[in-house]
Amino acid sequence: MSIFQRIWGKKSRDKPKNYLSTAFTFLFGPTSSGNVVTERTAMQTTAVYACVRVLSEAIAGLPLNMYRYTPDGGKDKAINHPLYRLLHDAPNPEMTSFIFRETLMSHLLLWGNAYAQIIRNGTGQPIALYPLLPSKMDVSRAANGQLIYTYSKDSDEFGADNRCQQIVLSQDEVLHVPGLGFDGLIGYSPIAMAKNAIGMSLAAEQYGALFFANGATPGGILEHPGIVKDPVKLRESWHAQFSGTNRHNVAVLEEGMTFQQLSIPPDQAQFLETRKFQIDEIARIFRVPPHMVGDLEKSTFSNIEQQSLEFVKYTLNPWCVRWEQAMNQQLVLPSERLQVFTKFNVDGLLRGDYQSRMNGYAIGRQNGWLSANDIRELEDMNRIPAEQGGDTYLVNGNMLPLDKAGKFYTESEGKTP
Structure with missing residues (x-):
């Protein structure tokens, strides 16, 4: 029993928790902008999509190799090791290594966790890896304290017999790469943590779309010097003549009526400035330089190279270490951990x-x-x-x-x- 268990007793063996989510849905709650933010609606924001794509493709495109320690303290590529082919070439017959890592990295960025089922042979050596959706995974503990993973398969998934079939996987059957979390076992979603910033970006985008759908014509009120006998009929008549395909018709006002603008113009509402700021805000969440998601306003020829190097050192490198240590712990057999290890090669990006x-x-x-x-x-x-x-x-x-x-x-x- 570890010292942590002796001090905290049963509490240290509680079920891993992500206090922002359950197994199937994020408990986001309402955002300040009123928009519903989930991992899927967040991807409809161009800045979120660009950040997820940049990081996923960067991790997927890095050379990933198995190495073996040499007697003189150096290292050589362990080309003949079974894991070399899985990680470097193809983890399963349906995916390349690039697609597999890109998929899991996108899960990690959106849900805060990445899962893959490990298929092992009779000696315990991994022979295939298959991605699992984080939204269908629940992590808990067995009676003996070991982690167990319960995955819910829908009827449209391969091998699912019922409408919703639950598969229980042991700890050595799942490759789990957690993001930043409360307990070190389950990561929490960056999307849930930044729901208000992403919701504001969605709201600004929807406002702009609705504004231009109305022909960039602000709303207003009709003022009548007297008493309008039938305001409902007047309103319907106005909408029939000056909305939809007729929105640019010339209005002829009778009986001394006047039109007064009511909505705030986009320039006064700082619409463009808000949208630009939200790009920086979302890029800050994922620690991606703004120029990598298309914002070149503050970039110059002299600082883009430096920002790219900082992206490798301070953004990609922590993700690489997180991946490497998870794979070394969960894929490499305990008897081999002192001889072989996995490692990303980022030297090409640092040139x-x-x-x-x-x-x-x-x-x-x-x-x-x-x-x-x-x-x-x-x-x-x-x-x-x-x-x-x-x-x-x-x-x-x-x-x-x-x-x-x-x-x-x-x-x-x-x-x-």
Whole structure:
């Protein structure tokens, strides 16, 4: 029993909870804008869709490999390991590795959790991975304290016999990548946490759509100097003549009536400024630079490259570590964890422009910590055979250890130092 269990007792073994959601629906509640925000309606916002797409495609496009530790402390690709093919090529016969990771990453960004069923062979080695929808998953504990995953299959899903069939999976049958959460076991949805910001973006978009659907014509009131005998008939007559396809007709007002604008024009309501701010607000939720979702207002040629590097270091890298550690813990057999591990390669994204890379390679080559083959591998070029010097490390002859300074001069003059 761990010290945490001894201190907290039974409380430490409670069912994992996400206090913002149940197994099937988010308890969002009303937003300040009045719009209903769920993970699906949020994707109708262009900024949310762009952020989810950028992060999902970035994680899916990174090289993902299995490595094996070497006796000298280095690492080599474990190409012959069964997990290498699953993670690098195809996790199942129906999906490529790119599609699989893109799908799970989108689940992680929208629901806060990503699940995949692990199919194992007789030795316990994973042989296939299949994505599971987070909205149909419920995580609880068995009587022995182990996590169990209950998945609800609809009648249209493969193998479902009834209208709604529940499948109970053990902890070693599910790859679970949780996002930021309250208990470290279940992640909560970024969409639920930012429902008001996303709801405001939806409201601004709907307002603009309705405004232009009305021909960009603001509403108003008709003023009559006297008493209108039949206001309902007057209103219906006005709508019949100046709404729909007739909205741009010329109005002829009789009996001294006047038309007074009632709605606030979009420029006075700062409509465009609101929409621009909501893009930055949503990009802030997912920690995506605004220029990557199409907002170039504050971007320049000098800072876009720096923002892209920061995106890799401060946005992608935490997600990569989260994925790597989940896969190492749940896919690699306990007997192999000291020998093999999974790792994303982000070196290609951290490269600068061509001139900066060449200058860096030149410094590494001249100072003896990069060989020709090291550089060629970083540039995705074929290796030079070792017998031709491809693995030779060179050093600048002008650089000597301090205790050997002047040794050549003393030896040439026949003097002892």
